[in-house]
Amino acid sequence: MEYALRTHSFPSTVDAVAAHGVARRFAGKWALRGVTVSVKQGEVLAIKGSNGSGKSTLLRIIATALRLTRGECQVFGHDVTADAREVRPLIGLLGHSPALYQDLTVAENLRFSAQMACIPDDPSTIESAITAVGLPRVASERARNLSSGMQRRVAIARLMMRAPRLLLLDEPHNSLDDEGAELVDQLVRSTRAAGGATVIVTHDVARVVGLADRVATMDDGVLFAADSSAPLQVMRAPPRAQLHLAREGSR
Amino acid sequence: MSGRFAFPIGDELRRTRAVAWKDISAERRSKTNFNAVVFLASLMLVMFGFALGPDAEALRSAAAGVLWLTILFSGVLAFNRSYQLELEGDSLETLLLYPGDRWPILLGKLAANLAFVLMVEVIVVPMAAVLYNVAIWHVLPPLLAVLALGTIGFVTLGTFYAAMASRVRAREVLLPLLLFPMLVPLLVASVGATTALLAGNAMGDAGSWIRVLVVFDAIFFVASMLAFEYVIEV
Secondary structure, X not given: OOOOOOOOOOOOOOOOEEEEEEEEEEOOEEEEEEEEEEEOOOOEEEEEEOOOOOHHHHHHHHOOOOOOOEEEEEEOOEEOOXXXXXXXXXXXXXXXXXXXXXXOEHHHHHHHHHHHOOOOOOHHHHHHHHHHXXXXXXXXXXXXXXXXXXXXXXXXXXXXXXXXXXXXEEOOOOOOOHHHHXXXXXXXXXXXXXOOEEEEEEOOHHHHOOOOOEEEEEEOOEEEEOOOOOEOOOOOOOHHHHHHHHHHHHO | OOOOOOOOXXXXXXXXXXXXXXXXXXXXXXXXXXXXXXXXXXXXXXXXXXXXXXXXXXXXXXXXXHHHHHHHHHHHHHHHHHHHHHHHOOHHHHHHOOOOOOHHHHHHHHHHHHHHHHHHHHHHHHHHHHHOOOOOHHHHHHHHHHHHHHHHHHHHHHHHHHHHHOOOOOHHHHHHHHHHHHHHHHHHHHHHHHHHHHXXXXXXXXXXXXXXXXXXXXXXXXXXXXXXXXXXXX
């Protein structure tokens, strides 16, 4: 399948992601405590961390799926809150769930996605996307009859068709066999080769070591560089974040 | 809005069609909701009949009210299902992250729900005519117009409020609580128009009530399209 980013290019000086002091609170509890990080065009950033550390929250804020409580975040120079309409054509999010319609077939799911994104939805395009992820034999099967790994491959095919400028992958290798995991790696490499950027969040850092240009660690809503305990953040961190940093410093 | 990312209107209408097709296809294949709604509606007609007693005149005079209450109560199940489909596969977030305007999502779901409720009415209206001993054939064209106008207003508000309730845990309970108070003017106008038609007063009271329905539909259609972006936002 030919891979070319579908949106126009940006000057190389514009960061794919530029987050400053991003914080998010859920029901009184801070999930993110002032994250500052940038991702350049053509770069792959991996964020590792344990469950509940705030990785997915950060990814969903960048994707405009979640509003931030404090701070600011830009994607290719567009603010994710004020200019969410400009950001959405540039991003492709692979979340925990493949987000398929269970009573539609594989081909119908992909056609629906293409129609919603206003990209070509002719049978040959759909067929080549299905072939690219190794599922031509189940193209007419309903999604509910597929294994979780196969459903994940359909979600990868959906991203391949859209060819977004910024890939946001949340535990992308989950449920996938080696061949399926290689599809994710291929997608990341193709995006980088075409000038796009990728943010991968994972708890299995070994899986992305050869793929990522940088690896950062998220712990309790604070983002750290992998090779030190110094945080990649903080601007106007909420009080508990400051306590957390003091704790880190005293170790 | 100028300078902001937007698809041409033709593309937005194709996206509308895609959403409607997706919802109708999913329902056509599972049939879970349609069967349940038709069964509930039939049961309601029969139960109201028992409650009103054997007096044929009492049944005839209550027929319009019973019919519309049956449509309203059973239709609510369709609206809940409409967003349940998105929540089951965690698809709502993905749907909202597609580029372009969000009104095609509401309009597509509205079209699918409208088709669904009209299909239910195809079964429920003749059944009500038989059970309540009401002759509808001589007023069929204006009656269809009243049913269409009442259903459009009902489905517009129902689809909109279902979107609003879709993000909360108790959405099945919340939706009727939000929706029914808003439907009072529509219910009064629909029952008034239907009663007047069945009584043979097509040009008098029915005309006035039909005008109320047209205004109700227009106001809430435009308001829902404008407000959808904000109620569906995280």
